[in-house]
Amino acid sequence: MPELPEVETVKNKIWHHIHHKKILSIEIKRKELRFPLPKNLVDNFSKSYIESIKRHGKYIIFENNHSHCLIIHLGMTGRFIFSHDKDFSYFYHDQKLKECHEHVVFTFEDGQSMRYYDPRRFGYMDTACQQTLYENRFLKKLGIDGLNISEHIDPIYMKCQKSKTPIKNMLLDQSLIAGVGNIYASEALWRSQINPEQKSCTLSKKQIKHLADHIIHVLQDAISAGGSTLKDYKDPEGNKGQFQNRFDVYDRKDKPCNRNDGGFIKKMSMSGRATYFCPICQKNN
DNA sequence: CGATGCCCCTGAGAGC
């Protein structure tokens, strides 16, 4: 579900709701998501203030006034939901779903709650100290954040040079570029007129630079649109994203290419993931 | 060490 633009949107909305508020209590309703929830979550964060929120790739990182960090990955269906009252009907069309899938509830001093909801439970949380944050087992594996890659073309180009992996699979490798997922990989390749199956080692440095620029632009465009909603994603206020209305290839199988080159968007599977491209303007070199 | 496939889990939607 959420890739970099959706996670960025979630992060900004969360900050709007909770900055400098005191967490009164944390209720863990299910001890295990994808992994067991950190044992010190309640002790380290109850009665503390969230002083900052940042994002790296698809991870959200909260830091409190005791320099404890809470690291959160939303997986495919993780959401945060805010409300002052107990009426979440705008968010849950079915009360049973709410009860089954609401796993962690943060309650703030002013009565507001921030609820983590995740039906598939592919999301996960971890804790770390601010000083050793990037030694965390998840964060230490991450590459450059997708929005910052323009200043880091050399390491990206070098890794591409060494691999026969299709370029689309390289873009999904979070240890190279953090935050690009299946949707934005297809979109950035279309904008760059590169075939998803082209071996990454065959791309020139100029092509990599071009591709990096298009990745940044597509991520920024999607952030401006509040992310993309295909089915699951909603931001913490219950809003859907709008970028799905501006996809050039993703979910546009058999539709005409937006370059008006006579091509029709094709869908194929790469490493088990849906991949969309135009066979005319994204021919292999 | 790099590449590949499996698997975690539920719900929506298509097809019959």
Add this chain to the structure above:
DNA sequence: TGCTCTCAGGGGCATC
């Protein structure tokens, strides 16, 4: 209408 099947935007981990 109701059943069954397929698929979904992620990524850790075992295996080769």
